Structures are given as structure tokens and as C-alpha cells.
Amino acid sequence: RALLWEAGGGGRAAGGDIRLGSAPRLALEPLGGKREALEALGGKREALEALGGKREALEALGGKREALEALGGKREARACARLRAAVRVPTVSREGPGAADEVALLRFGRLLREEFPAVFESELVTHDLVANFSHLLTVRGADGGRTPYMLTAHLDVVPAPDYGWDVPPFSGEIHQGYIYGRGTIDDKHSLMAILEALELLLQRGFVPQRTFYIGIGHDEEIGGDKGARNIAKVLESRGVKLDFLLDEGMVILDGVVPGLQIPVAVVGVSEKGSLMLRLRVRTETGHSSMPAKESCIGILSAAITRLESNPLPQQFGSGPERALFEYLSPQFNFPMRVVTSNLWLFGPIFSWVLGQKPTTNALIRTTTAVTEFHAGVKPNVVAPLAEATVNYRIHPAQSVSEVLRLTEEIIADDRVELEVLSSMEPLPISPFDESATGYWTISKSITDTFPDIVSAPGLCIANTDTRHYQKLTSALYRFTPVWNKLEDIPRYHGVNERISLQNYKQTIHFYFNLMQNADQEEPLIKHFHTEDL
Numbered sequence: 250r251a252l253l254w255e256a257g258g259g260g261r262a263a264g265g266d267i268r269l270g271s272a273p274r275l276a277l278e279p280l281g282g283k284r285e286a287l288e289a290l291g292g293k294r295e296a297l298e299a300l301g302g303k304r305e306a307l308e309a310l311g312g313k314r315e316a317l318e319a320l321g322g323k324r325e326a327r328a329c330a331r332l333r334a335a336v337r338v339p340t341v342s343r344e345g346p347g348a349a350d351e352v353a354l355l356r357f358g359r360l361l362r363e364e365f366p367a368v369f370e371s372e373l374v375t376h377d378l379v380a381n382f383s384h385l386l387t388v389r390g391a392d393g394g395r396t397p398y399m400l401t402a403h404l405d406v407v408p409a410p411d412y413g414w415d416v417p418p419f420s421g422e423i424h425q426g427y428i429y430g431r432g433t434i435d436d437k438h439s440l441m442a443i444l445e446a447l448e449l450l451l452q453r454g455f456v457p458q459r460t461f462y463i464g465i466g467h468d469e470e471i472g473g474d475k476g477a478r479n480i481a482k483v484l485e486s487r488g489v490k491l492d493f494l495l496d497e498g499m500v501i502l503d504g505v506v507p508g509l510q511i512p513v514a515v516v517g518v519s520e521k522g523s524l525m526l527r528l529r530v531r532t533e534t535g536h537s538s539m540p541a542k543e544s545c546i547g548i549l550s551a552a553i554t555r556l557e558s559n560p561l562p563q564q565f566g567s568g569p570e571r572a573l574f575e576y577l578s579p580q581f582n583f584p585m586r587v588v589t590s591n592l593w594l595f596g597p598i599f600s601w602v603l604g605q606k607p608t609t610n611a612l613i614r615t616t617t618a619v620t621e622f623h624a625g626v627k628p629n630v631v632a633p634l635a636e637a638t639v640n641y642r643i644h645p646a647q648s649v650s651e652v653l654r655l656t657e658e659i660i661a662d663d664r665v666e667l668e669v670l671s672s673m674e675p676l677p678i679s680p681f682d683e684s685a686t687g688y689w690t691i692s693k694s695i696t697d698t699f700p701d702i703v704s705a706p707g708l709c710i711a712n713t714d715t716r717h718y719q720k721l722t723s724a725l726y727r728f729t730p731v732w733n734k735l736e737d738i739p740r741y742h743g744v745n746e747r748i749s750l751q752n753y754k755q756t757i758h759f760y761f762n763l764m765q766n767a768d769q770e771e772p773l774i775k776h777f778h779t780e781d782l
């Protein structure tokens with residue numbers, strides 16, 4: 250069937266080729282494959298209509314030939330279309346009971362089955378649906394004697410109100426060489442890239458030596474208690490032990506680490522703990538013409554001010570952040586190289602420097618974030634109740650109970666009640682020494698994909714599903730190869746979340762390399778190379 254693509258609207262012609270108004274060749278050449286490319290754009294006529302016309306479509310591609318070259322060919326164009334389709338399914342997780350969009354979750358499951366036929370129809374692959382919406386894939390290896398490993402990702406996303414976005418957050422639009430939308434870096438890029446890599450390898454006749462699992466949770470953004478927790482239980486009930494597990498987490502940082510001249514891929518070998526604390530003050534209510542000296546709002550505000558002006562003590566040197574800077578030391582510019590190679594001497598001053606910016610401050614201490622404040626009922630009523638939420642992310646050198654004790658000391662006011670909403674201790678440090686095969690498999694796959702960057706172990710400052718898998722392995726790693734400049738960091742859970750076409754292609758290559766590297770005993774040799782893709 251042919252498509253008619255006229256300026257100002259689409260329509261289907263009775264026969265013939267794709268028609269593109271006044272400049273057909275110009276548009277078709279960069280598309281490099283007519284129908285396939287248009288299909289790759291995500292659904293023929295609908296996609297073109299969504300793109301809104303010839304000029305808009307080309308603009309959406311962000312520079313015609315350049316954008317398609319960035320995609321690198323039909324295969325990449327299809328992969329890109331699949332990620333865009335994934336973004337268009339609004340698998341939003343919200344706090345509270347019954348808040349999951351079950352229709353979207355089911356639709357997403359169907360999308361995976363339809364888009365990755367080689368995976369879902371392979372005799373090597375078993376698919377388990379877990380807790381209705383999560384997925385566990387078992388890819389059976391030829392050598393049953395080798396310890397399996399696991400890749401994990403999540404299919405849910407945080408909410409994305411339209412406000413502030415350059416394009417609608419669930420449109421998956423391409424703009425100037427980037428795919429925009431909620432989930433493009435957290436975490437649909439990783440989930441789709443894992444399946445793209447497996448699909449490609451299976452199409453090429455790849456039979457893994459060792460079994461591996463792919464776990465896809467559906468509620469990571471609200472703690473993973475249904476998805477990842479039950480995937481882990483299924484594996485535990487089967488007696489599975491893992492060599493290592495790789496989940497989302499840390500990323501490639503370019504220009505984020507002060508003084509570092511080259512980009513660094515930080516592999517999270519530990520993860521901060523978390524404490525969600527409700528602060529509550531109750532006072533007598535009544536007519537606002539006769540207020541008491543202090544209101545619950547004033548008392549709670551003062552407590553919060555004390556918490557914010559007394560950050561918890563820095564812990565530099567007692568967690569994995571030290572290893573990060575020691576690994577990276579040769580790559581720093583002159584004064585920083587001296588500092589980072591003599592941390593025994595410069596540790597305190599370096600720690601002070603790190604404490605000046607939110608991104609690096611998060612590495613060295615338990616952070617205190619006041620995230621909610623509610624109080625008052627009416628302008629002329631003395632408020633009976635003021636409540637706030639504080640979210641601590643706990644440095645591995647501290648514990649939940651220590652943070653609670655310090656909070657009480659800092660607030661020093663019995664009128665402020667504390668209620669623990671949820672808590673989790675920091676996760677242990679996973680091995681990254683020479684014998685840590687998981688760490689080195691990930692590290693080698695980073696180097697294979699990005700020859701010009703360094704990788705280093707570090708601390709994951711946010712939380713992931715990995716804690717649910719602790720009974721299966723003590724080698725838990727957190728990394729996806731998303732390339733971040735400093736200005737990109739607020740895109741996580743923020744507006745204009747996006748991934749470049751080039752970076753998405755690299756993400757697929759990373760997992761493609763990893764699935765082969767994971768099979769190798771020393772030396773690591775691959776059969777299929779990304780140049781063949």
C-alpha cells in the first residue's frame with residue numbers, strides 16, 4: 250500500500266509510491282528506504298499525521314539527512330521508532346492505592362511482545378508474567394554449569410504534567426536529533442535497548458553460554474514492592490543464585506565532575522539508603538483574632554529551617570566516593586590531580602569543594618530534602634495542624650537510626666512529632682576488585698562501546714530496584730550509558746527528558762556488547778561486533 254503525504258495533511262493514494270508534494274526526492278533520499286523508514290517513524294499514516302505535515306515532519310527529524318545519518322540506517326530507525334512507541338504508552342506510577350494505570354501497563358506488555366518477536370518466540374527464552382504487569386525473561390544458556398547473571402529495568406515512569414515541556418511528554422517526538430519524552434532516560438531507554446540487543450543477537454543465531462535473566466518491573470518509581478520484589482521471589486523460589494545484576498542508576502558524566510577533563514562512566518557499586526520522615530505539629534485552633542504566641546506553622550517552619558541550615562556531617566572517605574576519585578585521579582587537570590592523588594592530605598578541602606554543588610554534595614553526605622509542607626484550613630482560622638515531609642538519602646557510612654537521632658538533636662523541640670513513613674538502609678558495597686567478574690564485564694562493555702571514556706566505581710545517589718535482589722547476589726551494579734552534561738541532570742523526573750538518537754544507538758550497543766562479554770572467560774572475545782549492526 251502506498252502513502253500519500255501532501256503538505257498540510259496526509260491521505261492514502263490508490264497506488265504508486267510515496268508522494269511528497271513538491272520535493273519528493275529531497276525527503277525520500279535521507280529516509281533511505283521509503284516504506285521501512287516511514288514505518289520506522291512509528292505507524293505509517295498515523296505517524297505522519299502526528300508529525301503534522303511534510304515540513305513539520307522534516308523539522309521534527311531535526312535536520313533531515315543529519316538526523317537520519319545519526320540514526321545510521323533502517324535498523325536503527327526501527328529501534329528508534331520502537332522506543333518512541335514505548336514512550337507513547339503512559340505507564341505512569343503514582344503514589345497511593347489503585348493509582349496504577351492498568352490499561353497502559355497491559356498495553357505496554359503487548360507492545361513488547363509485538364515489537365520483539367525473535368525474543369518472545371525464541372526457544373531459548375521463557376517469559377513469565379509477574380504480578381500481572383512485570384516481566385521476567387529467562388534466556389537459557391548452553392552451559393548449565395555457569396552461574397547466571399541478570400539485567401533489570403523498569404517500565405513505569407513518574408508523572409509528567411505538560412507544563413514546561415517543549416513537546417508533549419508522551420508524544421515521543423523527535424526534535425533536533427533527540428527523542429523527547431518521559432522514560433527516554435528513566436528507564437524505557439534501557440529496557441528497550443536490552444530487548445533490541447537480544448533481538449539482534451537471536452536473529453544472528455546467538456546462543457548464550459550462560460543463562461541470563463531480564464527483569465522488567467512495573468512499579469519501580471513507587472518502590473518496586475509489587476514488581477521487582479515478586480520477580481526476585483520467583484527466582485528465589487527456583488533456587489537461583491546470580492553472578493551479578495545490572496540495573497539503572499549511575500550514568501556517563503561529561504563536565505559534571507569538577508576538574509575532570511574527559512567523560513566518566515560511573516558504575517554504582519552501592520546505593521544510598523532512604524528515610525521518608527513526616528514532621529507534625531499540632532496546636533490549639535480557634536479564631537485568628539486571638540492567636541497564641543506561636544502557631545504550628547511557625548514551630549514547624551523553625552524546625553525545618555534548623556534542618557536545612559544544619560546539613561548532616563560530610564562522610565567523604567568512608568564510602569565508595571573515595572574510590573571514584575582515586576580511580577579518576579590520572580584524568581584530572583593539574584591542581585585537581587595533585588589533590589585527588591593525595592586525599593590523605595587534601596581530603597577535607599576536597600570534601601568542602603564537593604559540598605558546594607548539589608550533584609557532588611549528594612556523594613559525600615546524607616542529604617536532607619524537605620519535599621512537602623501542608624498547613625492551614627482557612628485565612629481566619631488558627632491552623633490546628635502543620636505537616637511536612639523530609640526525605641533523607643543516607644550515605645553508606647550512616648544508618649537510619651543515626652539519621653533519626655541526629656534529626657531529633659537538630660530539631661530539639663518536643664512539640665515536633667516524627668513519624669517514619671518508610672526507610673531503607675544504604676546498600677552494601679558490591680565488589681569491584683580484580684576478581685569481580687560482574688564489575689569488569691560491565692566496565693569492558695563500557696570501553697567497547699565508548700573507547701574514549703573512563704569508567705569508575707561510585708555511589709548511586711538515588712534508589713533503584715536492586716535492593717529487592719539482595720538475596721540473589723551481593724554483586725549489584727547500577728549503570729545505564731546515558732550521556733549527561735551538567736544541564737541534563739535536571740531532566741531526570743523533570744521536564745524535557747530526552748535522549749539523542751546517537752546515544753540511544755550506543756545504549757543498544759552497550760547491551761549487545763555486554764551480553765557477549767558476560768559469556769567470556771578471560772580473555773573477553775566477542776563473536777559479533779557492533780560494526781556489523
Ligand SMILES: CCCCCCCC/C=C\CCCCCCCC(=O)N[C@@H](Cc1c[nH]c2ccccc12)C(=O)O
Pocket residue numbers: 435469470471472473497498499500502505506523608609612673710711712713714733738741
Ligand atoms: C562526581 C559524581 C557526581 C554525581 C552526579 C550524579 C548525577 C546523577 C545523574 C543521574 C541520576 C540518575 C538516577 C537514576 C536512577 C533513578 C531511580 C529513581 O528515580 N528512583 C526513585 C524511586 C525509588 C525507587 N526505590 C526507592 C526507594 C526509596 C525511595 C525512592 C525510591 C528515587 O530514588 O526516588
Ligand SMILES: [Zn+2]
Pocket residue numbers: 403435436469497
Ligand atoms: Zn528509574
Ligand SMILES: [Zn+2]
Pocket residue numbers: 407435470742
Ligand atoms: Zn525514576
